[in-house]
Amino acid sequence: PAVTKENNCLNAAKACNLNDTCKKYRSAYISPCTSRVSTAEVCNKRKCHKALRQFFDKVPPKHSYGMLFCSCPPVDQLACTERRRQTIVPVCSYEDKEKPNCLSLQVSCKTNYICRSRLADFFTNCQPEPRSLSGCLKENYADCLLSYSGLIGTVMTPNYLRSSQISVSPWCDCSGSGNNKEECDKFVEFFTNNTCLRNAIQAFGNGTDLSVWQPMPPV
Amino acid sequence: SGGRSRSRGCVLKEIHLNVTDLDLGYHTKEELIFRYCSGSCNAPETTYDLILKNLTKNKKLGKERVKPQACCRPTAFDDNLSFLDDSLVYHTLTKHSAKKCGCV
Numbered sequence: 001p002a003v004t005k006e007n008n009c010l011n012a013a014k015a016c017n018l019n020d021t022c023k024k025y026r027s028a029y030i031s032p033c034t035s036r037v038s039t040a041e042v043c044n045k046r047k048c049h050k051a052l053r054q055f056f057d058k059v060p061p062k063h064s065y066g067m068l069f070c071s072c073p074p075v076d077q078l079a080c081t082e083r084r085r086q087t088i089v090p091v092c093s094y095e096d097k098e099k100p101n102c103l104s105l106q107v108s109c110k111t112n113y114i115c116r117s118r119l120a121d122f123f124t125n126c127q128p129e130p131r132s133l134s135g136c137l138k139e140n141y142a143d144c145l146l147s148y149s150g151l152i153g154t155v156m157t158p159n160y161l162r163s164s165q166i167s168v169s170p171w172c173d174c175s176g177s178g179n180n181k182e183e184c185d186k187f188v189e190f191f192t193n194n195t196c197l198r199n200a201i202q203a204f205g206n207g208t209d210l211s212v213w214q215p216m217p218p219v
Numbered sequence: 220s221g222g223r224s225r226s227r228g229c230v231l232k233e234i235h236l237n238v239t240d241l242d243l244g245y246h247t248k249e250e251l252i253f254r255y256c257s258g259s260c261n262a263p264e265t266t267y268d269l270i271l272k273n274l275t276k277n278k279k280l281g282k283e284r285v286k287p288q289a290c291c292r293p294t295a296f297d298d299n300l301s302f303l304d305d306s307l308v309y310h311t312l313t314k315h316s317a318k319k320c321g322c323v
Contacts, residue, residue, distance in 0.1 A: 007248075013303065014250045018235070023251075023300060027311050030301035034309045086307055 008205070009083040012066035022063040025055045033089035043092035052093055053114075053153035061145075068149060071205025085160045088152055094159045094171050102172035103184050108155055115154035121147040128196040136196035144200040158191055166201055167192045228258035229291035231320045238302055245310060249302035253316050260289040260322035293317035 016022035029051035037044050056064050067087050072080035088094060109115040126144040129137040136144060151158055151170075158168045169191045174184035191197075233254040238247050263269040271287045274280050297316035303309055 010248055014248075017249060017251050017300060017302065020298070024298040027299035027301035030309050031299065031311050034311070082307055083303060086303055086309075089309065 007072075007080045007083070009067065009070035009072065009080050009087075012063070012070045013083070016059075016063050016067060019063055022059050025051075025059050029055045030089060033092040043089075045092060048089065048092045049153040049157070051153075052088060052157075056149045056152060064149065065145060065204055068152075069145065069201050069204040071202065081160065081162075085162070088157065088159055090159050093153070093157050096171055099175075100172050101176050101184065102170065102174055102187050103177060103180055105155060105170060105172045106187060112155065115151075115156055118147065118150040118154055119156055122151055123190065126190075126194060126197045126200070128194055130195065134196070135199040141200035141203050144197060145204060148197060148200075161192065166198050168197070229256060229260055229320050229322050230258050231255075231317060232257050241315075243312075245302075245304055246306070247302050247304040247310075251300055251302075251316070254297055254318065256291045256293055256317050256320035258291045258320075260291050264289050264322045289322035291320055292323050293319065294321040294323060295319040 016026050029048065032051050033043055033048035035044070036042055068084070070080070070084055072084060106119070109119050125138055125140070125147040127137040128135055132139060134141065138144075148158065148168075156170045158170045161167045161169055169188060172188075174181060174188060177184040231254055233252050236251055236253050238245055238249050238251055241251075241253070263272055268287070268289055271285060275285065275287045295318040296314045297318045299311050299313050300315060301309055301311045
């Protein structure tokens with residue numbers, strides 16, 4: 001397809017608000033994610049996460065993925081990528097005062113039933129495989145995108161990083177890893193530098209993988 | 220007690236607009252479907268309406284200005300609408316669009 005000046009992320013937001021279901025669940029998470037509860041807290045993070053999980057559970061991928069995985073061509077980069085980064089209302093759902101160590105974050109994820117199972121799904125379905133054409137071990141982009149979006153609304157909530165190419169990460173880093181530095185780096189790279197996930201997001205954004213539009217319902 | 224059956228003239232209509240068309244002071248390129256209530260409410264809906272109509276006709280209320288007719292207004296509102304503005308700030312509109320109409 002020809003490179004246009006269209007902002008796909010803006011077009012996806014427009015399409016969402018013209019669809020009654022998408023509009024309803026979009027405002028149902030934006031409200032709690034943008035309502036200040038006290039002088040100390042910008043929002044009720046628990047309510048924001050719950051409403052975000054509902055959004056991805058209830059809204060058809062055509063609309064929810066349309067906003068989350070919209071493609072931003074080199075023209076008009078900033079407006080488009082910034083809008084994409086804002087999809088999950090990062091100031092509430094993502095950012096925190098402290099940036100924990102990723103392995104400690106993984107431990108706290110594993111204490112929660114939803115987070116534990118969704119993180120396991122993500123590691124299974126987005127496993128990279130350099131020898132495969134798709135870049136994935138399981139050659140199913142839809143399953144990878146479903147597992148990735150499933151992490152949104154857990155303590156492992158990932159978001160796009162401000163970088164020239166598609167790179168995502170949960171809100172954590174590997175400082176203070178001690179002897180586990182290597183293990184931590186491996187964990188982070190599964191998010192930040194994962195060919196399978198990157199190809200899956202790009203295939204959806206370019207509309208080159210049609211199977212993604214109607215993924216199998218989660219079992 | 221004809222209820223809303225007699226208010227057939229009062230119906231829900233919709234129009235596709237830019238958020239900026241609402242003129243509420245937002246700068247954004249996002250859009251929405253705005254639904255509104257339109258039509259007349261000529262037939263008296265309640266005994267109250269009928270009495271008021273009769274009192275006005277018979278000039279029993281003197282010079283007082285009382286509207287003897289019901290108005291076609293929203294009886295329920297649409298779901299909230301959220302959008303991101305050009306400065307990357309989210310806004311949510313509530314009770315901005317009609318869901319059901321009635322002569323009230």
